[in-house]
Amino acid sequence: MTSPTTDPICVSDTFHFSHYYWRSWDLSEAANADDSSGEETEVYKPKEVKSDDIKLKFYSQVMDDGSNNIHFGKWDGIPVDAPDAYGLAAEQATDYLWDLAMRLLPHREQAKDFRYVDLGSGTGASAIRIVQRHDQVQEATCLNLCHEQNIEAAKLAKQRYLTDRISVVDGTYEDAPFPAHSFDLAFSQDAFIHARSKGQTYTEAFRITKPGGAFVFSDLMAGENPDLSEAESQKFRESNSLNDFLDPVDNKKALEAAGWKEVHFIDLTSDMRISFQLMLKKVNFVLEYGSEYGTAGSNMNRVLLRKYSQKIKDRLMQIDKGIFKWCVFHCRKPVVLDLMCKPPVPFVNTSSLIIEDDHLKDLSSVAVIDIVTKMPREKIEKLPKTVELLITMSAGLDHIDMKACKDHGIQVMQSGRDAITSHVVQYVLSFVIIGLRDALSQLGVPFPKSGWNLNWNCEGKPLTDSKIAIIGMGVIGQELVRQIRALAPDTTIMYHVPECFRDVDAEGKYHLHYYGSLATMAKECDILVPMCPLTKATEHLVNDEILACLRPDAGLINMARGKVVDTEALTRALEKKQFKYAILDTTFPEPLPDGHALWKIENCFIFPHYATNTMAVRKALVEEIQPLVEEHFGLGHSDEKLRQQEQRIRHDLAVAHRLTANYNMDMLVWNHISAKFKTGCLITPGRMLWSQVKPEDLVFSSSNVTADIIHAAIYAARPDIGAIIHLHTPAATAVSCLETGFVPMTQDAAYFYNKVAHYEWDGVSDDAGEGPAITAAVRAMPGCNTLLMHNHGYVCFGKTVREAWVLAYYFERVCEVQLRVMQTGGKVKMPSPRVMAAAAESSYLPEFAPGACEWDALCNSVDFST
Secondary structure, eight states: OOOOTTSHHHHHTTTSGGGGTTTTOOTTTTTTOOOTTOOOOOOOOOOOOOSSHHHHHHIIIIIOSOOSOOSOOOOTTOOTTSTTHHHHHHHHHHHHHHHHHHHHOGGGTTOTTEEEEEETOTTSHHHHHHHHHOTTEEEEEEEESOHHHHHHHHHHHHHTTOTTTEEEEEOOGGGOOSOTTOEEEEEEESOOTTOSOHHHHHHHHHHHEEEEEEEEEEEEEEOOOTTOOHHHHHHHHHHTTOSSOOOHHHHHHHHHHHTOEEEEEEEOHHHHHHHHHHHHHHHHHHHHHHHHHTOGGGGSOHHHHHHHHHHHHHHHHHHHTTSEEEEEEEEEOOEEEEEOSOOSSOOOOOOTTEEOOGGGGGGOSEEEEETTSOBOHHHHHTSOTTOOEEEEESSOOTTBOHHHHHHTTOEEEETTHHHHHHHHHHHHHHHHHHHHTTOGGGTTOOOOTTOOOTTSSOOOOOGGGOEEEEEOOSHHHHHHHHHHHHHOTTOEEEEEOOGGGOOHHHHHHHTEEEOSOHHHHHHHOSEEEEOOOOOTTTTTOBOHHHHHHSOTTOEEEEOSOGGGBOHHHHHHHHHTTSSSEEEESOOSSSSOOTTOHHHHOTTEEEOOSOTTOSHHHHHHHHHTHHHHHHHHHTGGGSSHHHHHHHHHHHHHHHHHHHHHHHTTOOBTTBOEEEEEETTEEEEOOSSSOGGGOOGGGOBSSOSOHHHHHHHHHHHHHOTTOOEEEEEOOHHHHHHHTSSSOOOOOSGGGGGGTTOEEEEOOOSSSOOTTHHHHHHHHHHTSTTOOEEEETTTEEEEEESSHHHHHHHHHHHHHHHHHHHHHHHHOSOOOOOOHHHHHHHHHHHTSTTTSTTTTTHHHHHHTOOTTO
């Protein structure tokens, strides 16, 4: 029977059950056909198929779980004999991909407007599960080529009252019918294998994903078996209609060529193998017992099922030969940054997820400006539609039309704000003290010829006895108050803001006096310090009326924009000497024109807008651009911590392999050590001598089926453990062959007292059905740290690699001691249970726990340069 390549749905289902059913096989036909001859006669009845029901019926009837989610499964903790096992594992695979995505997008995990697209969504099972489980998903868009499947997806969504959150669209992921930058996440589960062009598929996913968004998908890929002939590989591709069948490395290159960054893949082939094994087991069961048990299989086409059984066996053989594998990829879309002004110091970008390229300005997501770059509405409206973040290297915002930014969905952030605040406060505080001490008027005053005396020039005031009045109480104002309080706790500090902006909490915290009337506050203060933003309401706020309220011995220090103070009113007041002095860091106009009267007034001290003119501030303005971008788009969260954690685990695993070889506990390239990691499980690479293993050699899946089954089963039994080591060392293997098994008879054996589980050897562990038995054996001994596999070997496990390896080392030693004691033929003196129980408890005290004292010294003995 040939695959109908003209039907794209048939092609896309080649690796699933429905490969043999989509051509309109009638599942009820030939139930009574005589197949006793053994000849596989193709008995079927062609018919028109107008829905996707036939595929789902097959799963329901053969797999007997009724699941709509028919993807390959993630089998952690799911016994293959459990009811609905295949559906549960498929749902767990969906959850696994989603959790990966959320680790990449933590800043969007709680967002209420999260939108994602499922590329090649089939009947929408993944989208339905995700939307039902995650309230933050505002909309899941299912894009799928098959109209019949889309009808089914829409029907299933409607049945679950999810049509307001799930939309179904006809189309292909190689030419997605969506605008650019539409989705937070591009998601796909086992849909790209038959893509005509992986590069085009990944490029389209990149186009429709928002900057800073993520792409997570699982798919079947070419294997990496170096011994596989090109002819065999070509035959596989042609027989399965594979146009662009890439291995993981080439897929990674294609993703990077499409623009994706931080591309990583996880090998889940061992899980796929379990899925195929369960398929085979179910199909064979229906063939053998279907009519006896009264299952739906009694009405099935037996010839068809036998064909399918053989096909699954072929798939398992192809997996073992490394012809294909199942992987998960995850990556991020970078953010394009446009520096619209020249930064005061060079912008150094250390993130692979931020691109600063003049050729990509039309695609920029971030615009960076400084205080002199004016951003009125008309300029904001000319920004690329992709801009969603405007960063200004300034403390003020009056050069930006904030309403226009809000209208266009652009968030405004300020870089260097802490540095600016600190510098401005120090600057203002120095003026306050100099002003109170009347220091500026003393510049150039000669020392008295008659000599210094106690009464000379004593008009200044200490900060403690002063009354400081502040207009405004923003971030800089509050920091100024905090600094004054630190120097002079008893200083009277007054402030004025409109009643609606009054900060009662700050008043209590800093002992502030609030004045609703600016004029009243001006009458009582020693120094008036405007620190408010420039708005229509604050323009010329300090005018003739307010200046007239200042006492003759008071001063004015303007740290707000120059226009907050009426320049002409100030000139008149100073000329009349209505108050003692003015210190101006800003003026209006700025700079003051040559010949302006203020230049000539001796009690007016003008500074060149100088509060933040230090290299420390200039560096902060630029260096904080990247963290702000990372914060807004969640880029800083993506992988750095995971990478560091992975590096530590890889190092410890490589050390464990080298130590095993150094202590003659290895067996050439066989046996295995693994450690759980958030995005998978790192394990022995295989085909390498353990004395040669380096951190970079560890893999996320093993080509050794036995390893995958044993490790997955133990992790399922004990979610608390993080590492497993399985060995066939001589002494422990010998003990595994004894009827008595392991007998703790020494102090060193206390680690294992009542902590050894037992498992009867059931042949080579290459059958997924053995997993539940191993899981059950470990669960039968709560708190165990070792599994003695009779006539086979042993497994030790712990929370860390160091704990698991040190336990494995000591278990081999105590088994050797047990054998030597038995060799003497003498009567064995056994320690009392009370003594062993006490020793066992002490052995797990923090200072004596496995690996606590030994591991650092052991690591120092390993040199990866050799």
